[in-house]
Amino acid sequence: MKKQRLITGLKEDRPEALRDIYLAHRKAFLRYSKKYPITASMAEDVYQDAIIILRDNARQGKLDHLKSELRTYLFSIGKYLIYTHLRKQKKVHLVEDFSTMYNEQTLMTEIVEATIPDGEQKHQMHVALEQLGGKCREILYLFYYRGFSLDEIVDTLGYSSKDVAKSQKSRCLKSLKALVKFPSYG
Numbered sequence: 600m601k602k603q604r605l606i607t608g609l610k611e612d613r614p615e616a617l618r619d620i621y622l623a624h625r626k627a628f629l630r631y632s633k634k635y636p637i638t639a640s641m642a643e644d645v646y647q648d649a650i651i652i653l654r655d656n657a658r659q660g661k662l663d664h665l666k667s668e669l670r671t672y673l674f675s676i677g678k679y680l681i682y683t684h685l686r687k688q689k690k691v692h693l694v695e696d697f698s699t700m701y702n703e704q705t706l707m708t709e710i711v712e713a714t715i716p717d718g719e720q721k722h723q724m725h726v727a728l729e730q731l732g733g734k735c736r737e738i739l740y741l742f743y744y745r746g747f748s749l750d751e752i753v754d755t756l757g758y759s760s761k762d763v764a765k766s767q768k769s770r771c772l773k774s775l776k777a778l779v780k781f782p783s784y785g
Contacts, residue, residue, distance in 0.1 A: 602665070605669060606657050606665070617654055623670075624670050625646060627670070628646050628649075629642050632645065632681065635685070637685070645680045648680055649677040650673070652676050653673050682751075686754060723779055727779045728775070731771065735774060738752060738767055742768055
């Protein structure tokens, strides 16, 4: 598998692996970054920082069980760096329609693939996530899969306060647990 070969190359600090990833996704990332209010040079800096973070994460073993494609993971890092930059600049209050980042099916699949072993439990989790509302899928994805803090969720999804986001997350998790019928999640 090419993805695993590249991850191994990053872990072993092989320059050709880093170069291949850098060149393969650079143009697409720079096009993608145009939807955000940043300069071309800032987009280039963000991309280079994202590549460094990707390499460091590979070295630390964080990519050993990566379910998504390297491109998806790399763009996710870049997007987070852009958000961080914009928050520091306080130029923009970011509220994004999640459909621009992930369609509903991709969102559910990534949550389930990352957290549930194969088998009937995985199928039950897919069914339960389909029954949850879109906002619940978004908040659970950001908190449990992407590791966002409640403050970051407030900024990203536009909640009025950290307490509101915390209550919503709690309600969503309770709803998900009620929909899932197996012991480890019930």
